Amino acid sequence: MPLTSEQLSAMTAAIWRRVSVRSYKDGRVPVETLVEVLRAGEGAIPLWPHIPVRFVLVEDADAFLQEHGGTLLGYGRILGAPHFIVAVSEMTAGYMENMGFRMEQMILYATALGLGTCWMGGFYSRERVGHLVGLAKDEQVVALTPVGWPAAGGPGRLLDKTLKAFVPDRGGRKPLERLVFAGRWDAPAGQLLTQRSVLHATLEAARRAPSWRNTQPWRFIITDDALVVTASRPAEQIGLPYYRLDAGIAMSHISLVAVCAGIQPAWMLDPERQAGLRADLAIPGHYDILGSLRLDERWHMPAPAEIMAREPDHADTRR
DSSP: OOOOHHHHHHHHHHHHTTTOOOOOOSSSOHHHHHHHOOOOOOOOOOSTTTTTTEEEESOOOOHHHHTTSSEEEEEEEOOOOOEEEEEEEOOOHHHHHHHHHHHHHHHHHHHEEEEEEEBOSSSSSSHHHHHTOOOOTTTEEEEEEEEEBOOOSSSHHHHHHHTTTTTTTGGGGOOGTTTESSTTTTTOOOGGTTTTHHHHHHHHHHHHHOOOGGGOOOEEOOOOOOOEEEEEEEEEOOSSSSHHHHHHHHHHHHHHHHHHOOOOOOOOOHHHHEEEHHHHHHOOOOOOOOEEOOOOGGGGOOOOOSSOOOSSSSOOOOO
């Protein structure tokens, strides 16, 4: 069932306050609440509508961890999580960014309900988890997240402080000036980033997106009539292309804010159509072009107050 306007508004509001939660209170989440979260994932707006995905609820985290080998490591240890949700996708072109796009909506919905989550892309056995959730031949475990009531302080808070010493920018975000260009690569966006427009609000929401070790791989180019999304490809690919998952999360934030501003964004994703943009916009070769959005005058209108940031700029954008 598609998400309602009320659900979309709650998810958009959650963009500004969501943080990764690695320490959880004792106590299970009511089954009806977990089912509600799963339904949000199943009804999430897709980036690629033709790619089948499914979200598998693991109600008993202890049994799941025991089957997995006793522990799951994401970005640090996950402490006390009572449940997990495993994200599974058919493996085809675009599946990573599509999963980031869809699963982030589910995670934001869980945040709106007061639940804690934490994107986990690596440091677990995809083969073993895949066996536990019954993978089909053409499917892949893309990511998973713990789900539970966040614990305040405690060992999880200490762990986060320790880990920030070993990540780029110590958990801080890059300013929009380093992420957004105007007309072509590396051209300052200037006045476009000082206007409190719908476009500015969507880009600020994208800046708030979580990414692997806070690498923020995405870069955006604003042309006369389009917003082009790119993502940096790592020098050495280890495991799945998680930089594309991260870009999908940022694109999801853009879409949610646009929808709440009354705009139905239509992503142009055809690789052949995007290929010509590389030379025209001077995009470096190690950046993938993931898609673009057609812009019209509505994107440059003043942003409604309800879609602007309403919470402090949290330092933790890691997943």
